Amino acid sequence: MACAICNSLKDAGISAGMYHGQMGSKARDESHRSFIRDDLHVMVATIAFGMGIDKPNIRCVIHYGCPKSLESYYQESGRCGRDGLASICWLYYSRSDFAKADFYCADASSENQRKAIMESFRAAEKYCYLSTCRRKFLLEYFGEAAAKDCGNCDNCTRTREERDLSREAYLLLSCVRSCGGRWGLNMPIDVLRGSRSRKILDNNFDKLSMHGMGRDYSSNWWKALAALMFSNGYLKEIVQDVYRCVSVSPSGMQFLSNADTGCQESLVLALNSEMIDEETSGNSLTKVEGNLQNLVALGREGLSESEEKLYHMLLDLRKRLAENFGTVPYAICGDQTIKSIAKIRPSNRARLANIDGVNQHLVTKCGDSFLQSISHLTQELNLSLDGESVAQPAITRVSPISQRKLTPAKFDAWRLWEKDLLSFQDIA
Ligand SMILES: [Zn+2]
Numbered sequence: 001m002a003c004a005i006c007n008s009l010k011d012a013g014i015s016a017g018m019y020h021g022q023m024g025s026k027a028r029d030e031s032h033r034s035f036i037r038d039d040l041h042v043m044v045a046t047i048a049f050g051m052g053i054d055k056p057n058i059r060c061v062i063h064y065g066c067p068k069s070l071e072s073y074y075q076e077s078g079r080c081g082r083d084g085l086a087s088i089c090w091l092y093y094s095r096s097d098f099a100k101a102d103f104y105c106a107d108a109s110s111e112n113q114r115k116a117i118m119e120s121f122r123a124a125e126k127y128c129y130l131s132t133c134r135r136k137f138l139l140e141y142f143g144e145a146a147a148k149d150c151g152n153c154d155n156c157t158r159t160r161e162e163r164d165l166s167r168e169a170y171l172l173l174s175c176v177r178s179c180g181g182r183w184g185l186n187m188p189i190d191v192l193r194g195s196r197s198r199k200i201l202d203n204n205f206d207k208l209s210m211h212g213m214g215r216d217y218s219s220n221w222w223k224a225l226a227a228l229m230f231s232n233g234y235l236k237e238i239v240q241d242v243y244r245c246v247s248v249s250p251s252g253m254q255f256l257s258n259a260d261t262g263c264q265e266s267l268v269l270a271l272n273s274e275m276i277d278e279e280t281s282g283n284s285l286t287k288v289e290g291n292l293q294n295l296v297a298l299g300r301e302g303l304s305e306s307e308e309k310l311y312h313m314l315l316d317l318r319k320r321l322a323e324n325f326g327t328v329p330y331a332i333c334g335d336q337t338i339k340s341i342a343k344i345r346p347s348n349r350a351r352l353a354n355i356d357g358v359n360q361h362l363v364t365k366c367g368d369s370f371l372q373s374i375s376h377l378t379q380e381l382n383l384s385l386d387g388e389s390v391a392q393p394a395i396t397r398v399s400p401i402s403q404r405k406l407t408p409a410k411f412d413a414w415r416l417w418e419k420d421l422l423s424f425q426d427i428a
Contacts, residue, residue, distance in 0.1 A: 017044070066097035095220070133150055173235070174256060189223065191211050193214055224278065317370065
């Protein structure tokens with residue numbers, strides 16, 4: 001890698017040298033001397049490069065890839081501007097850098113050490129995604145008293161583009177919630193982008209109402225939004241071995257429930273540079289339209305507000321039952337089944353057994369617990385027992401989105417059907 005970069009620089013007419021572990025000591029010394037004497041303007045080195053510390057007039061440090069920790073970044077970037085003159089640090093990173101955790105953990109001799117390495121690496125990753133002052137973040141990371149924004153870093157100097165992201169945030173958070181917190185970010189993002197991959201079909205995620213609703217944004221845009229949701233505390237991450245599971249944090253849940261009850265007005269956030277890049281590069285052309293309340297109704301998939309509450313209470317019950325049985329919640333039944341139970345609210349075993357997705361095992365092992373809870377909770381929530389026993393009617397889609405996704409011919413058909421109340425036969 002060092003060789004390749006060095007050669008590209010030379011090809012571009014820049015006097016560059018190289019320093020890495022595979023070079024002989026004589027060649028390394030020669031490189032070192034040329035750099036100190038300012039014969040070479042650029043030194044391409046691996047992180048093993050220990051020199052330069054004694055060279056006061058380095059004007060620029062460029063990181064080619066996410067550093068392994070903020071400690072090393074701080075030290076390495078601190079090699080420029082030792083003479084007190086203005087200097088600059090560039091940090092280039094790509095998403096694939098963040099998959100290198102395994103590589104860094106290979107040297108760990110204990111579980112604790114491995115965790116510490118992971119944590120340091122995650123902090124560096126967070127630094128890459130930051131949309132606030134970088135100097136302030138670094139100083140606070142190293143325990144210095146809360147500093148003011150520096151006014152110098154990229155985030156301080158670029159014009160901040162702020163936007164109401166409540167609809168996008170709602171889609172992402174509710175999709176993460178619907179996926180059950182058992183996946184990394186790719187799953188909910190693939191669901192939003194309408195993927196029909198095997199994994200999605202196997203988990204019935206193609207039946208979620210938000211499936212395909214985030215198609216207008218690239219998956220990188222959604223990942224960048226997720227980074228923003230992490231830094232604002234709406235999403236949280238649990239690391240198991242090297243797998244990262246994403247779930248909605250308590251403040252994210254609060255946001256969803258505010259939105260569900262119509263109390264959430266807007267969520268104005270500063271876009272991070274990745275989102276802006278994605279939008280200006282044309283990868284994400286349009287925005288999620290329709291208002292938040294329409295999305296909320298869609299997210300509930302035909303459940304009323306009380307039914308939605310019951311649904312979440314039953315999810316809790318399923319979690320407790322799973323703990324008792326020493327199993328995982330989704331092994332008892334899927335979320336979609338819990339949704340049907342919340343909608344139908346069966347009063348007896350026979351009616352429970354009739355619900356799609358309820359098997360005999362569930363009825364025998366958990367039937368009484370479910371029935372008792374349902375009878376108790378329906379009173380509390382003022383809901384009737386044995387509600388709708390048929391499949392729920394199709395939900396109303398947010399029309400600006402549906403209209404935009406249709407081809408002109410389909411759009412005409414839709415308009416005829418919607419506006420003129422013609423039957424399908426007439427249109428055909
Ligand atoms: Zn700053």
